[in-house]
Amino acid sequence: MTNERVYIETYGCQMNFADSEVVGSILTGAGYGLAGGVEEADFVLINTCAIRDNAEQRVRHRVRELRALQNRRRGLRIGILGCMAERLQSRLMEEEDNLSFVCGPDAYRRLPELLAQVRGGQKAAEVELSATETYADIEPVRLASNGISAYISIMRGCQNYCAYCVVPYTRGRERSRDPQTVVDEARSLFERGYREVTLLGQNVNSYRCGDTGFPELMERVAQIDPRLRVRFATSHPKDLGDRLLEVMARHANICRCIHLPVQSGSDRMLKLMNRKYTVEWYLDRVESIRRHLPGCSITTDVIAGFCTETEEDHQATLELFRRVRYDYAYMFKYSLREGTYAARHMADDIDEAEKTRRLNEIIALQGQIALENNQHEVGREYEVLVEGESHRSKERLFGRNSQNKVIVFDRGDAVAGTYRRVKVESCTAATLLGTLTD
Ligand code: 5AD
């Protein structure tokens, strides 16, 4: 036992937030307390992202900023978890000499030993990847939870090897978690008052454990209770089949929102990116979503300025955005990642100013489309899961509809964690404003 405390800071994707909750569970299980902030912590663990250079630069900045605190509090130890730890390994401790340890995403069970070594004055690195680790038996501590919505990680790793992407190298081979443990975790959350779970994986559509594929898993989780909303991310377009859409159509509590990263609207780029689908295939998937699930929202990721991208390729991306009319998009400039296929075999030949221009054109177009989509929502009524107070005013609450759109409304007698009906009265590109109707 120890009365030392850890503070976990998380960057990156939803999967990282879910992992931090597993880490919290492992360390509290080993007798550590959870600190409310870095000031009260004996160990600060930074769970990091390596997907783009700017994600790594933010973390390096944070590590250097924490040096000031270490100068005042000599016992404070800092370690790096997650994708940057895996990518850079002990090199990272040489470059940032105030770090005491690095621990990759499959080695979190070793953290208690690692921290013990560090306490003894050593530096430590654990970066072994695993073909089997899923942390299935670990019940995550809900670190940043509102008590309403939680993440459940259902698989780890990725082996799609998109040419630009570092994830297969930082998170290892794909493996799926036992379905019964997923269902049990979801049920236990529901019984404790949670009303929404998001099933997470790098490519949930390739989930498989024995006879259970992703559609079967979704169905089992959806059957726990109609009052439990089920979301999922992320879908690879090459693997999004109609069977999943059919299961969704049968269960109103599976949310009408699909994140379907397209990356580019040009077949030539998709081929170079090793995405294994064409624009035609992608549009067919979109059409199938719209046919099975009228009113389903579709969101995406896109990369501007990948290797050799021409103006024509870029225009094809804009054209695809006009056709699909996404409700939301995460939009990025291509960032070269060492070790990837693109870094080894292709030139990062689009200059920064040109990448910026293309990205800004996509952002402007998407902003316009999101606003127009929201304008169509005015007058419609939705069931909203109330989440809490609006950031702007205590008189207002916010929640989300099944399509994952945020709706802000006058609080009336509504309480967080319940379902209410809200009619949309007006909107911006990011938010809907409405009033309670029940
Ligand atoms: N550069 C820019 N964006 C990237 N993504 C993945 N790798 C890179 C990279 N090297 C984007 C993709 C992916 C999202 C999570 O991040 O769009 O879907």
Ligand code: SF4
């Ligand atoms: Fe998540 Fe990928 Fe970033 Fe790792 S590199 S934290 S998997 S987005």
